[in-house]
Amino acid sequence: MSSTIKDVAKKVGVSVATVSRVLNNLPGYSEDTKRKVLQAVEELGYQPNAIARGLVNKRTExxxxxxxxxxxxxxxxxxxxxxxxxxxxxxxxxxxxxxxxxxxxxxxxxxxxxxxxxxxxxxxxxxxxxxxxxxxxxxxxxxxxxxxxxxxxxxxxxxDDRQAAYDAAEYLIRRGHRRIAMIGGAESDRIAGQPRYEGFRQALRDHGIPLREELMQDGGFTFDGGLRAAERLLTAAPDVTAVFAAADEMAIAVISAAAKLGIAVPEQLSVVGYDDLKLAEMSNPPLTTVAQPxxxxxxxxxxxxxxxxxxxxxxxxxxxxxxxxxxxxxxxxxxxxxx
Missing domain, CATH: 3.40.50.2300 (Response regulator)
Structure with a gap:
């Protein structure tokens, strides 16, 4: 059974309040008492409870x-x-x-x-x-x-998720791609889903590229969801030359789906991810991606x-x-x- 503050007080022969003052660096005791309390704490293996400390210093840290x-x-x-x-x-x-x-x-x-x-x-x-x-x-x-x-x-x-997705799409556009697809999250996701779709669409509009809604798929920000979305996309739209995946796991899923379908990355299909997880460096080939710090x-x-x-x-x-x-x-x- 673990020791309590009462055990420390009893061993030293002082009050619980004195032990508490020593442990919380408050005044009201001699150096000799402090030495005895700290020695007893070590001998008994007493571990002060965070909530108990908080009663004194108003924090549990x-x-x-x-x-x-x-x-x-x-x-x-x-x-x-x-x-x-x-x-x-x-x-x-x-x-x-x-x-x-x-x-x-x-x-x-x-x-x-x-x-x-x-x-x-x-x-x-x-x-x-x-x-x-x-x-x-x-x-x-x-x-x-x-x-x-x-x-x-x-x-x-x-x-800025909207700007980051815009920059990813523009990166592909400036490298000559016009038939670009996107695999993102749910449009109803106001945090990461919606703004990334908005940025992607805006980049295409600004560069005069027609929007093809069928080239935008929901992969749920997961590898499995991205894999299903990529297989649907690459099968239905073989003319696509590049995919922006709004999460690295989905981007790696695109690479996997492409390999399964006999599509070489990047020779036949370019892929950009989002996040710059360790997985991005480990993928084959290593993934170009939008890095979040x-x-x-x-x-x-x-x-x-x-x-x-x-x-x-x-x-x-x-x-x-x-x-x-x-x-x-x-x-x-x-x-x-x-x-």
Whole structure:
């Protein structure tokens, strides 16, 4: 059975309050008492409870993080950034997997409330009004990452998805492609689905390329969904010379579907992804993709949250830059012959 603060007090012969003051660096005891308390803590293997400490210093030094898919490479990179900064400031991180449809979000928010976390980072999903109401009732700061806030007092960190998709399409257009398809998420997804479709369509319009809605498929931001979408697309539209996939997993699915159908990448089909996950470097051939600074986004979210805790002041939202990482899945087409 683990030792308690009462065991430490009894061993030293002082009150529980004195042990608490020593452990929280508060005044009111001699150096000799401090030495005896710390020696007893070591001998008994006492581990102070974070919530018990919080009763004294008003903090538990814990941050709650909610992801729709903890196991994904996307979430992992963001989480590494969050944890690295949290550790620098002596905060622990509680990670909650809310599931893709967010059905466990309310359950986990209640858990974080019971754990008395000092603040919350919410990633990727839509911050529904009922979620925001729960966090407000907790009276803790909230920061969003890889998603956009619809509440003026909730800061967020993300890239400009619409512009990033525009740049991906334009990258292909400037390399001579005119028959370009897109595999994205659901159009109803206001965070990543809708803006990426909008950016793609706008790039085609700006370059005078006719929009063919049948060349835009929903792959659900997953490998399996991307594979099904790519097989439908490449079978129904063999004239397509390039595909923009709005997630790296779907882009790799396009490469897999193309190989199955005997279509060479990039000789016959060019592919651009989105995110720049480690998978992009590992694909065959290595994937050209739009890079989001995911780890840096996590670091910044953590810094903003801790700054809000320290100052009590609100934080500003930030749009971070994206860039295209050129690898080996895009081929420039030769210019058409002149008249």
């Amino acid at each position: 814990t941050i709650g993080v909610l992801f729709p898919s903890v196991s994904s490479s996307f979430s992992s990179l963001i989480l590494h950034g969050i944890e690295s900064v949290a550790q620098e400031h002596n905060y622990s991180v509680i990670v909650c997997n809310t599931a893709e449809d967010g059905k466990r979000t309310m359950k986990y928010l209640q858990l974080l409330r019971e754990k008395q976390v000092d603040g919350i980072i919410f990633s990727s999903g839509l911050l529904e009004p009922e979620y925001n109401e729960v966090v407000r009732a907790m009276n803790v700061p909230l920061v969003l990452v890889a998603t956009k806030s619809e509440f003026d007092d909730v800061p967020y960190i993300k890239v 995911l780890r840096e986004m996590g670091e910044l979210a953590s810094r903003k949250l801790i700054a809000m805790l320290d100052s009590g002041a609100p934080a500003a939202s930030e749009i971070l830059p994206h860039r295209i990482i050129e690898r080996q899945t895009v081929r420039a087409l030769p210019a058409p012959p002149g008249p």
